[in-house]
Amino acid sequence: MSQPSQPSLQDIYDEIRRLRDVVDILRNVQANHDDKLNHITEVVEELSQAAPTAATVHTPEGTATADPHETPRAPKPLGVAFAEDIRMGKRKTNVKREDDNDPWHSVSDSGDELPDKPTSSTLAKQSPKTRRSATRATSTRAQSLAPGEGQKTAKMEVPKPYDGTKRGKAAEQWFTRMGLYIVMNKDQFNNKDQALIWILYNMEGKAADWATPIIDDITSDKPGAPKDVKELTARFAAAFSDPDAKRAAGRKIVALQQTTSTADYVTEFRNISADLDWNDSALQDQFLRGVHWKVKEQIALRDSDPTSIEELFNVAIRIDNIHRENDENRPKRPQPSGPRATTTTTVSTTSTARRVEIEKSPNYVAPEE
Structure with missing residues (x-):
C-alpha cells in the first residue's frame, strides 16, 4: 500500500497565507462589532447621567403635602384657575418689554430660543424639579446638536450562503446582495482580495466546489486569479447562469x-x-x-x-x-331622452307587424321559392 505524499513547503506556505487572510477578515468583523458596542455603551452612560436618580427625588422643605383624606373635587378649567390665582395673589404676571436693540428680539416666545446658561445662584433658587427639567432639556439639545451622534447607520444582514442549486435569476440576485453588503461594510475589508475571498467563502455545496480552486488561486497569487469583483462577477455569471x-x-x-x-x-x-x-x-x-x-x-x-x-x-x-x-x-355625452327611445321602440314594433301582414297575404312568395 502506497504512502500518501507529504505536502511540500510551498503547499504549507500557501495554506498558511489562506488561513491568515481568513483570520484578518474575522478580526475586522470583530473590531467593527466592538466599535458599535462601545458607541452603544457611551450613549447609555450619557442617558443614565442625564436621567434623574432616586436620591435626587424628594419633597422640598416648606412645601405642604396634600391631605390624602381630603374630599376630592372636580378640577377647575385652566382659564378660571389661572384668573383666581392672579386675583388671590398666588400668581404674578411679569410682562417684560422687549428691547428693540436686543438681537434676540425677533425670536418668538414659542420656546425655540436657546435659554441663558444658568449660574450657580440661579440654580440655588430653583426647585429640584426645575433643575432636573433644565438639565434634561440641555442634555437633549446638546445630543441633538452634537455632530455624528444620534445618526443611525444602515444595518444589513449577511445573505445566506449560496449552494448552486438555483441558477439564473436566483444566482444573480444573491451575488448582487453580496456586492451590496461589501459596499455597506467596506471598512471590514482591507483590500480587494479579502472581499473576493469573503464572497467565495459564503458558498456551499456545488457552489463551494466551484469556489475552492478560485480561493487557492487568489491566496497563491496565481496569474489566473480574479483581480476584482467585476471579474469574479463575470466568472460567476458564466458558471451559474440559466442556459434556457x-x-x-x-x-x-x-x-x-x-x-x-x-x-x-x-x-x-x-x-x-x-x-x-x-x-x-x-x-x-x-x-x-x-x-x-x-x-x-x-x-x-x-x-x-x-x-x-x-x-x-x-x-x-x-x-x-x-x-x-x-x-x-373630457365632458360626458348626455344620455338619450325618453321620447327618442320610445320612437325607436315604436319603429321596431311597426316594422315587425308590417312583416307579419305581408306574410299573411295570398300573393306572398317566400324567399326560398
Whole structure:
C-alpha cells in the first residue's frame, strides 16, 4: 500500500497565507462589532447621567403635602384657575418689554430660543424639579446638536450562503446582495482580495466546489486569479447562469402585448429584456410592436425619434398619461331622452307587424321559392 505524499513547503506556505487572510477578515468583523458596542455603551452612560436618580427625588422643605383624606373635587378649567390665582395673589404676571436693540428680539416666545446658561445662584433658587427639567432639556439639545451622534447607520444582514442549486435569476440576485453588503461594510475589508475571498467563502455545496480552486488561486497569487469583483462577477455569471433563460425570454417578449397601462407594459418589457442580449435597436422595434396603437401613432408623429430604449420608455409613458388625463377631463355625452327611445321602440314594433301582414297575404312568395 502506497504512502500518501507529504505536502511540500510551498503547499504549507500557501495554506498558511489562506488561513491568515481568513483570520484578518474575522478580526475586522470583530473590531467593527466592538466599535458599535462601545458607541452603544457611551450613549447609555450619557442617558443614565442625564436621567434623574432616586436620591435626587424628594419633597422640598416648606412645601405642604396634600391631605390624602381630603374630599376630592372636580378640577377647575385652566382659564378660571389661572384668573383666581392672579386675583388671590398666588400668581404674578411679569410682562417684560422687549428691547428693540436686543438681537434676540425677533425670536418668538414659542420656546425655540436657546435659554441663558444658568449660574450657580440661579440654580440655588430653583426647585429640584426645575433643575432636573433644565438639565434634561440641555442634555437633549446638546445630543441633538452634537455632530455624528444620534445618526443611525444602515444595518444589513449577511445573505445566506449560496449552494448552486438555483441558477439564473436566483444566482444573480444573491451575488448582487453580496456586492451590496461589501459596499455597506467596506471598512471590514482591507483590500480587494479579502472581499473576493469573503464572497467565495459564503458558498456551499456545488457552489463551494466551484469556489475552492478560485480561493487557492487568489491566496497563491496565481496569474489566473480574479483581480476584482467585476471579474469574479463575470466568472460567476458564466458558471451559474440559466442556459434556457435567453430562449424563454425571447419567446415571452415576442408574445408580449400591452393590455393595461403603458407603465405596466414598460415594467414587464424591462424585466423580460434583462435576460436578453439584444441591441438597443432590436429592443425598440419589439417594444413598438407590442405597445398600444394609439401610443405608437403619437410616437410616429414626433419630429425626432427616440435615440435609446430608455427614452422610448419615457416618451410612451408620457403619451399614455396625457391620453388618460384627457379621457378623464373630457365632458360626458348626455344620455338619450325618453321620447327618442320610445320612437325607436315604436319603429321596431311597426316594422315587425308590417312583416307579419305581408306574410299573411295570398300573393306572398317566400324567399326560398
